[in-house]
Amino acid sequence: MSEENRRFALAERPQGLIDENTFTLETNPVPGIGEGEALVHVKWISIDPTNRTWIGEEPTYLPPVQIGETMRALGLGEVIASNNENYPVGSLVNGLTGWQDYTVVSDSNPLMVVPDSAKDAPPATLLGMLGMTGCTAYFGMLEIGEPKEGETVVVSAAAGAVGTVAGQLAKLKGARVVGIAGGPEKCAWIVDELGFDAAVDYKADDWKTQLKEATPNGIDVDFENVGGEIMNQVFGRLNINARVALCGLISGYNATERPPDLTNFHKLLINRVKLQGFIILDYYPRFGEAIRDLAGWVAEGKLKSEQTVVEGFEQLPHALNMLFKGENKGKLVVKIAD
Ligand SMILES: NC(=O)c1ccc[n+]([C@@H]2O[C@H](COP(=O)([O-])OP(=O)(O)OC[C@H]3O[C@@H](n4cnc5c(N)ncnc54)[C@H](OP(=O)(O)O)[C@@H]3O)[C@@H](O)[C@H]2O)c1
Known part of the structure; x- marks a missing residue:
């Protein structure tokens, strides 16, 4: 010592x-x-x-x-x-x-x-997977996002700690999962290694077109980690009765200026979207059940950490x-x- x-x-x-x-x-x-x-x-x-x-x-x-x-x-x-x-x-x-x-x-x-x-x-x-991070993905995706078989789920910061788990959990529920990440290497990785169905490289000039092409049937669940213009574009493609699990707004954490206007905010009203922010500390008494499930899926090879x-x-x-x-x-x- x-x-x-x-x-x-x-x-x-x-x-x-x-x-x-x-x-x-x-x-x-x-x-x-x-x-x-x-x-x-x-x-x-x-x-x-x-x-x-x-x-x-x-x-x-x-x-x-x-x-x-x-x-x-x-x-x-x-x-x-x-x-x-x-x-x-x-x-x-x-x-x-x-x-x-x-x-x-x-x-x-x-x-x-x-x-x-x-x-x-x-x-x-x-x-990570068996700590606060995994629990955030677990409760945010499964209890707030509630993805159903065949629905389209979008996860931002998809190659990060929470995003990698959240996307894989939505795949486990039978959803079509689209990840948003920065750069071609991360985008290829979440598809090839983690099993996402498609990826959008938000650092590419054509990222808004990529998002449209990757979500031809609109978006049913937004697992939101980033905020700003990425969230705004996702809001613009939300379907009727979509859910937004508002997990984080990382694009603003170092910001010295106010964020851009959410020009698609009205879509939440028009499409009867349910948006819920959450703080994982509130779920602390239930970490045991999340960690038991996550550990089980890791052991079965259904989740990669x-x-x-x-x-x-x-x-x-x-x-x-x-x-x-x-x-x-x-x-x-x-x-x-x-
Ligand atoms: N609500 C809760 O209780 C709770 C708990 C844990 C985490 N969170 C939130 O969940 C989000 C992800 O956290 P994490 O721990 O999993 O971190 P992380 O995703 O592993 O790391 C952050 C990633 O965010 C992306 N990023 C950074 N700045 C960005 C920007 N300006 N625009 C777009 N993407 C950006 C980067 O990926 P790229 O290379 O793809 O840009 C980076 O690798 C954060 O917003 C965090 O605050 C919330």
Whole structure:
């Protein structure tokens, strides 16, 4: 065990992408533990678009990270000392660890202990397909999108962590699935490797034509990860009684200007569309059922899990920007310790 605890603290609120002034890297002694507490050695950090929303001025579904506070993030670690029988030494824990090497847990500041049945899964899978990411795709697609056999489902940010799972889940339900992703390589990958029926490359000049051609019967379900003009064009093709699972609006997370007008918003009214935004934290009590189903489908070879792994604690700020430059495929994680 190292004697030091590195942490990234928020130094200033970024305008646009984060830069070298956004965080300071500090080194402090490893915290001690008191009665009822356990010490966790954090080994893997989940990189999520919402991390960027937490360091803005405006409160979201959680209060903003304050200047000087450790950057908030999900992570996976091992209990290395314990005065709490709920956290035995050697157990794996998953939850809000932050960008630091060590964190202290207790019953009032809990993390989820990874059950024995899952602890042999690769760490990136525990943070991805079998973690918050997989659960987001599961509840968003199956309970809000509710795809039916033969319907057309569109997933944006389709080659990313949530999108890859959401699209494959809609395929499992017998839908025709169209993914929107950036660049020909990602588009070919989601079709050839993940089994999507078609892909739209939103970085190509003719992407709106591609979207029309890929959805000749209109769109019944929009699993929306991006917002902006991509969402607007999808809205323009929604069918009567379509559903929109509003999962994320990543195109706006670094924006310094207001988003373009949604010229197709009226389609929601004309076509009696049901749109529901959701925050996965609300489904936390039901994660067990989602993870059981997802693990079963992975074991049966019906779902493929993909990840991009970056190594090194000091890479954390860079890794967060990778999401906004499309430099990840599937779940993005940073390995910070062996
Ligand atoms: N509601 C919830 O509780 C919840 C939970 C988890 C995630 N989310 C949301 O789900 C979405 C996906 O999250 P994730 O964790 O799966 O991340 P991700 O999709 O793995 O990573 C982000 C991807 O978004 C695409 N992207 C980035 N900027 C874009 C832009 N301006 N326009 C179009 N595409 C852009 C990039 O792919 P390309 O290379 O294809 O551009 C990038 O790889 C995000 O909006 C996130 O906030 C919501």
